[in-house]
Amino acid sequence: MKKISLIAISLVAVVIISGFSGCKNYGSQQSATGPQPPAGVEAQQSDSPRVTTHEVLIEDFQFVPATLTIKIGEAVHWTNKDNSPHKIILDDGSFESTSLTNNGISSANEIFKNEGTFTYYCSFHPSMKGTITVTK
Ligand SMILES: [Cu+2]
Numbered sequence: 001m002k003k004i005s006l007i008a009i010s011l012v013a014v015v016i017i018s019g020f021s022g023c024k025n026y027g028s029q030q031s032a033t034g035p036q037p038p039a040g041v042e043a044q045q046s047d048s049p050r051v052t053t054h055e056v057l058i059e060d061f062q063f064v065p066a067t068l069t070i071k072i073g074e075a076v077h078w079t080n081k082d083n084s085p086h087k088i089i090l091d092d093g094s095f096e097s098t099s100l101t102n103n104g105i106s107s108a109n110e111i112f113k114n115e116g117t118f119t120y121y122c123s124f125h126p127s128m129k130g131t132i133t134v135t136k
Contacts, residue, residue, distance in 0.1 A: 051111060053077045056130065058086050058100065058122075063130035070134055072115055079107040087123040094118075 053075040057064045059082060068076065080086050080100035088097040088108055097108035112118065112134045122128035 051075050053109070055079065057081050058128075061122075061125055061128055063128060066129065067131045068133070070112060070132060072113060072134055072136055073111065074134075075109055075111045076132055077107060077109050085124060086128070088120055089123050091119045091121065095120075096123075099124075 051074065052071070054068055054070050054077065056068065056076055056078045058078060058080045061082065061084070063078070070076065078088055078097065078100065080102065083102045085099045085101050085106075087099045088095070090096070090110075095110045097110075098106070100106040100108060112132065115134050115136055118132045118134065120130050120132070
């Protein structure tokens, strides 16, 4: 019994540690298999080798870049670099992140499945705004 719970605890620890170290490790592990992304796309940093992920940093109470154009099926990954927590909410209500804690530890990921212009803001600081345009 003790052994089983020890294994469970260490599994949880592995999940937490790999979560904290970001998605970059994932990408390097799976490079041997799966189709290669088309040349010229942005760095792969998502859970899936096939999803192109665009990075948005939250720095000095701003989204950097504040405007972004992506294609349907691509993901946006927000990383909080501020000491203050932030929380991303899409104006249309289709996505709401958790409260992203300080110092770049916490991040959020969203895959955009529909074409359109999506505006978002920080629920803690509504003057922080960003726009994602999704094209075919
Ligand atoms: Cu904020």
